[in-house]
Amino acid sequence: MAIEQGPLHHGSITQVTLVCDDLPASLHFYTELLGAEELYADDAWIVVRLGDFVVTVVTEREGRGLVSPTELGEAPGRRALLTIEVDDVDSVAEWLAGQGIVLLSEPSERPWGTRTATFADPSGHLWEIAQAR
Known part of the structure; x- marks a missing residue:
């Protein structure tokens, strides 16, 4: 029995909203360090x-308003990993380290054939760089 594809099947995720603890630090991180x-x-x-891809970063107060009446999870909710596809994981990892960003995992080959670092x-909020195949 085939399952009918829903209307989201052909959609694309184009934006993520993250709740932050320190908005000025987040602005510096995304614009000055990552170059967004x-x-x-x-x-x-x-x-x-x-x-x-668009990243929206909001204060906790604004985040609560976005999900009300649901409650926000506890910080630092390390339950999701956002991935950016790049041409060369090793060179991007080196660039990130040069920006003072600590890599949580060094570039490595994953069992499914993709080279990644986090x-x-x-x-x-967790980010991964993944080498384009």
């Missing part, structure tokens, strides 16, 4: 572009 393009920033929101933003 700042699209918007105020005292509660940051919106940056990394390639074709790091975290100031609020503990």
Whole structure:
């Protein structure tokens, strides 16, 4: 029996919203260290572009408002890993380290054939760089 594909099947994830502990540190991390393009920033929101992907970073107060009446999880919710595809994991990892970003895992080959490395933003959100196949 075939399962009918829903309307999200052809959609793309183009944005993620992260709740942060320190908005100025997050702005510095994403724009100054990662080189993301700042699209918007105020005292509660940051919106940056990394390639074709938008990252919105909000304060805890704003985050609670976005998910109300549901509660936010405990910080630093290391339950998700966001991946950025790159051409050369080793050179990007070296660049990240040069920016003062600590790698949580050094570049390595994964059993499924992809070379990856991981790091975290100031609020503990996990990021992975993965070599394009």
